[in-house]
Amino acid sequence: MMRKWLFVMILSMFLIGLAFGNRGTAEAAEPIKIGYLAPYVGVFAKFGSDLRDGFKLYLEEIGNKVAGRQILFIDEDDEGKPEVGLVKAKKLVEKDQVHILAGIISSGVAYAVRDYVIEKKIPFVITNAGATKLTQEQRSPFIFRTSFANCQQDLAGGWYAYAKMGARKVIMMGSDYAAGHEKGAGFKKTFKFMGGEIVEEIYPPLGTNDFAPYLAKLANYVGKVDRTWAFFAGSDAIRFVNQYQEYGLKEKLKLFCEEGVTDEANLPSQKEAALGVESYARYCIGYDSTENKRFVREYRKKYNYDPGSLSEGGYTGAKFIVKALEAVKGKIENQEAFLKALRSVKFEAPRGPVRFDEHQNVIFNTFIQRVAKKDGKYNNIVVDMIPDVDQYWMPKK
Amino acid sequence: MAFWIIQTLNGLSFSMMLFLVAAGFTLIFGLMKIINIAHGSFYLLSAYIGLTVLRATENFLLATIASSIAVVLVGIAMQSLFLRRFYMKELQQVLLTFGFVLIIADLCLWIWGGNPMALPKPSLFRGSIWIGNVVFPSYRLFVILVGVIIAVGLWIFQEKTKFGAIVRAGVDDEEMLRGSGINIQMVFVGVFGLGALLAGIGGMIGGPFVGVFPGVDMSMLLLALVVVIIGGVGSLKGAFLGSLFVGLTDNFGKALFPELSLFTLFAPMAIVLAIRPTGIFGKIEE
Amino acid sequence: MKVAEILKGPFFFPFLFAVLILLFPFLFSNYYVGLAIQIFIMAIFAMSLDILVGHTGLPSMGHAAYYGVAAYATGFLYLAGVKNFWLVIVLGMGLGGLSAAFFGLLALRARGPYFMLITLALSQVLWGIAFKWRSLTKGDDGLPGIGRPELGLGIDLKPDLYFYYFTFALFLITLAALFILLNSPFGYTLRGIRESESRMKALGYPVWLCKYAGFIFAGIFAGISGVLWVYYSGFVNPSYFGVDLSVKALLMLILGGSGL
Numbered sequence: 001m002m003r004k005w006l007f008v009m010i011l012s013m014f015l016i017g018l019a020f021g022n023r024g025t026a027e028a029a030e031p032i033k034i035g036y037l038a039p040y041v042g043v044f045a046k047f048g049s050d051l052r053d054g055f056k057l058y059l060e061e062i063g064n065k066v067a068g069r070q071i072l073f074i075d076e077d078d079e080g081k082p083e084v085g086l087v088k089a090k091k092l093v094e095k096d097q098v099h100i101l102a103g104i105i106s107s108g109v110a111y112a113v114r115d116y117v118i119e120k121k122i123p124f125v126i127t128n129a130g131a132t133k134l135t136q137e138q139r140s141p142f143i144f145r146t147s148f149a150n151c152q153q154d155l156a157g158g159w160y161a162y163a164k165m166g167a168r169k170v171i172m173m174g175s176d177y178a179a180g181h182e183k184g185a186g187f188k189k190t191f192k193f194m195g196g197e198i199v200e201e202i203y204p205p206l207g208t209n210d211f212a213p214y215l216a217k218l219a220n221y222v223g224k225v226d227r228t229w230a231f232f233a234g235s236d237a238i239r240f241v242n243q244y245q246e247y248g249l250k251e252k253l254k255l256f257c258e259e260g261v262t263d264e265a266n267l268p269s270q271k272e273a274a275l276g277v278e279s280y281a282r283y284c285i286g287y288d289s290t291e292n293k294r295f296v297r298e299y300r301k302k303y304n305y306d307p308g309s310l311s312e313g314g315y316t317g318a319k320f321i322v323k324a325l326e327a328v329k330g331k332i333e334n335q336e337a338f339l340k341a342l343r344s345v346k347f348e349a350p351r352g353p354v355r356f357d358e359h360q361n362v363i364f365n366t367f368i369q370r371v372a373k374k375d376g377k378y379n380n381i382v383v384d385m386i387p388d389v390d391q392y393w394m395p396k397k
Numbered sequence: 398m399a400f401w402i403i404q405t406l407n408g409l410s411f412s413m414m415l416f417l418v419a420a421g422f423t424l425i426f427g428l429m430k431i432i433n434i435a436h437g438s439f440y441l442l443s444a445y446i447g448l449t450v451l452r453a454t455e456n457f458l459l460a461t462i463a464s465s466i467a468v469v470l471v472g473i474a475m476q477s478l479f480l481r482r483f484y485m486k487e488l489q490q491v492l493l494t495f496g497f498v499l500i501i502a503d504l505c506l507w508i509w510g511g512n513p514m515a516l517p518k519p520s521l522f523r524g525s526i527w528i529g530n531v532v533f534p535s536y537r538l539f540v541i542l543v544g545v546i547i548a549v550g551l552w553i554f555q556e557k558t559k560f561g562a563i564v565r566a567g568v569d570d571e572e573m574l575r576g577s578g579i580n581i582q583m584v585f586v587g588v589f590g591l592g593a594l595l596a597g598i599g600g601m602i603g604g605p606f607v608g609v610f611p612g613v614d615m616s617m618l619l620l621a622l623v624v625v626i627i628g629g630v631g632s633l634k635g636a637f638l639g640s641l642f643v644g645l646t647d648n649f650g651k652a653l654f655p656e657l658s659l660f661t662l663f664a665p666m667a668i669v670l671a672i673r674p675t676g677i678f679g680k681i682e683e
Numbered sequence: 684m685k686v687a688e689i690l691k692g693p694f695f696f697p698f699l700f701a702v703l704i705l706l707f708p709f710l711f712s713n714y715y716v717g718l719a720i721q722i723f724i725m726a727i728f729a730m731s732l733d734i735l736v737g738h739t740g741l742p743s744m745g746h747a748a749y750y751g752v753a754a755y756a757t758g759f760l761y762l763a764g765v766k767n768f769w770l771v772i773v774l775g776m777g778l779g780g781l782s783a784a785f786f787g788l789l790a791l792r793a794r795g796p797y798f799m800l801i802t803l804a805l806s807q808v809l810w811g812i813a814f815k816w817r818s819l820t821k822g823d824d825g826l827p828g829i830g831r832p833e834l835g836l837g838i839d840l841k842p843d844l845y846f847y848y849f850t851f852a853l854f855l856i857t858l859a860a861l862f863i864l865l866n867s868p869f870g871y872t873l874r875g876i877r878e879s880e881s882r883m884k885a886l887g888y889p890v891w892l893c894k895y896a897g898f899i900f901a902g903i904f905a906g907i908s909g910v911l912w913v914y915y916s917g918f919v920n921p922s923y924f925g926v927d928l929s930v931k932a933l934l935m936l937i938l939g940g941s942g943l
Binding site for chain 2: 039040041042043045046048077204207209210212213214216217219220234235238239242243246247248269
Binding site: 426431487489491492495615625630662663670671674 | 792796797800805807937
């Protein structure tokens with residue numbers, strides 16, 4: 001009997017200690033916690049690390065501090081899977097008590113996390129996922145996007161294909177998930193608006209290793225179509241481009257892609273297969289501005305590899321957040337003020353001038369780029385530029 | 398016309414790689430009644446090890462030998478040190494293999510990272526050849542060749558050698574085999590090692606076009622599962638035909654009905670399950 | 684006096700745990716309350732599997748199938764505007780049972796490892812369908828934005844705190860229901876089948892029918908956990924049919940001890 005009471009007492013002491021010790025020591029001058037979600041496994045793994053490297057580069061440039069407060073960067077792997085992203089987001093918000101949630105590459109993950117973030121009233125700064133609805137039908141004062149919307153550059157690309165490349169018929173191939181369909185829709189919209197025709201749309205599943213069955217279909221269209229539009233991300237893009245060449249399509253049916261396909265992250269694995277391929281992009285490493293040259297130099301110095309659009313995405317995303325924090329003198333707890341400040345941030349990013357539109361999605365210039373070889377290295381160079389593209393951009397006919 | 402040729406060849410190359418993985422799986426299941434969930438892990442491990450050796454030596458054959466040895470050792474260790482303790486306890490064995498899946502997967506993630514990679518092809522087969530007016534990668538023809546050679550080799554092994562006869566007997570009736578005085582544990586270890594070897598070779602062969610990445614272990618397992626259910630458990634012939642069926646169906650399914658590609662894989666399996674649960678060439682239970 | 688009696692008797696520890704569970708949310712932060720909710724739901728899932736594994740001796744490796752079916756049903760219904768908990772839970776249980784009835788017909792033709800293989804394959808079929816049928820299920824992106832159900836009793840389940848007690852209550856009800864089921868003559872029959880099918884057949888029991896009934900019951904109870912999980916996490920996707928989930932349930936049983 002005594003033993004039972006002893007047990008109860010010890011257990012209660014332990015639990016109470018755990019419980020109240022768990023309450024946290026939330027006081028002033030506590031660090032600003034930025035929770036960060038990205039995939040480090042799977043199709044987007046390389047993109048995930050690029051994004052984080054860019055983000056951290058900026059944080060380091062400012063010494064990990066803003067207005068005298070430390071910035072704490074808490075990083076979690078969402079594996080590119082919506083269910084995992086949701087679980088990790090909960091962990092960041094509830095266990096780590098982050099002030100801001102940032103990152104996210106996969107649109108699927110972004111959609112899954114959206115309701116939760118709004119319910120918990122956490123500022124959500126998306127530094128990559130283009131999930132269109134999040135800054136359109138499903139927008140919220142808490143959701144910001146510093147990267148692009150799935151359809152933004154694609155709208156410009158569709159127009160460019162018709163107006164400047166002279167394409168009239170296009171066949172489309174994209175990854176079968178939210179982003180693939182949304183980007184395809186963007187390209188299709190302006191291309192058809194200008195009078196072009198989409199001959200067929202094929203969407204292989206995300207994570208397809210073997211594009212053979214689909215590429216064989218494309219072979220039928222050689223000579224009947226002007227261009228292949230393609231969007232694949234991460235490792236899918238590497239395989240796609242390589243196999244595109246293997247099946248002899250590269251010369252016979254030119255590609256015009258979304259930037260993810262021939263991003264700097266992929267070029268070392270694609271090499272010859274990507275040479276000469278043109279794409280439209282929010283960021284081009286070859287862009288000749290002072291800020292970009294400085295950024296590329298610093299990035300190469302620190303990380304020993306070339307920054308791609310994800311790297312710039314992370315960097316610019318971090319800068320948006322920090323500029324807003326500076327404007328409110330680090331008082332992230334005053335959420336209203338922080339959100340207001342964030343809305344009005346504008347600066348010169350490596351990709352050019354950036355700012356938010358009314359729905360809190362970023363506006364930027366769109367590049368047309370091509371893969372070139374110089375001194376044995378493959379990089380994108382600028383071919384053309386379309387200024388001030390926002391998520392609702394339409395060409396003037 | 399060229400379209401059909403290419404698709405058929407594509408399907409065949411995929412089938413051959415599948416066969417390598419499924420053959421080992423079906424033998425292990427047929428003889429030891431173990432659902433080796435870790436079978437895909439053999440593929441994974443072999444492809445990664447092969448990749449590292451390949452990067453160091455640029456010799457595909459050497460890489461294949463190295464990764465095969467590694468995987469066989471792992472397989473033998475799994476069977477002789479762990480699985481045999483649960484002899485006749487199928488559920489425990491299955492769960493044990495699942496544990497291995499997690500360990501191997503995490504180990505590979507830790508060593509090689511999360512980024513999907515593709516093995517470079519052997520230098521001999523880097524180019525593409527002309528078929529009609531279409532181009533086809535020569536490597537895939539190589540895969541078909543390898544698959545057929547190994548299939549023939551396995552057939553000879555099963556039909557003409559003593560060990561093969563023992564395995565066939567064991568799949569048919571294990572109790573009799575034990576009764577005949579043969580060291581059953583050695584047989585088990587041998588078959589498990591053989592299964593691992595086949596899956597390992599599959600990993601090297603498939604590496605260049607399927608690639609290697611976290612998760613490929615489970616995708617390979619799933620495909621092997623479908624092949625074995627359709628083709629029949631314990632039967633190499635079933636595994637071969639099942640692989641042909643699955644590989645070609647998957648390929649044509651993707652090409653002709655991209656929306657339904659996974660469905661074209663599972664529907665036949667469900668049908669076979671409904672009509673003949675042990676598969677087309679499997680043994681009738683009890 | 685009653686309390687003192689309880690404290691002295693064999694119900695001490697269960698009583699203690701009951702008290703702890705009731706006080707839990709006041710001692711720990713929301714994150715841990717969330718974990719506790721997940722534990723309750725997974726416990727229901729594992730217990731439903733135990734009907735098959737522990738009591739009937741049928742090692743099912745595709746138990747997530749019935750869980751997933753109920754989960755998707757819950758998701759679809761919510762997004763279509765149906766939020767009445769009572770309606771959905773009945774439907775979830777019904778669908779869980781129905782899919783089990785269908786799969787049982789296929790799976791029960793085999794025994795032992797073949798049974799395992801078939802149950803595994805069947806749940807993978809559902810996974811494949813959920814994954815590929817994007818127009819219906821949105822594939823791997825899944826169905827986000829599913830909120831809490833309406834009880835119609837004036838209790839708002841939105842705060843995790845209330846949902847916690849709600850889940851705990853359902854857990855207790857399921858526990859009681861299973862207890863009754865498994866201690867009934869039917870339960871004994873199942874365990875008899877586990878021990879020796881041939882003997883039961885010789886004694887005149889309708890063995891196949893009993894196994895089938897057990898299969899369906901397992902599906903029904905799995906359905907409960909599927910419904911609850913979706914309401915908790917607010918999200919469904921093909922991973923709910925996944926083999927890792929099915930295997931996790933098996934692991935839970937092994938660790939905790941099955942056949943209780």
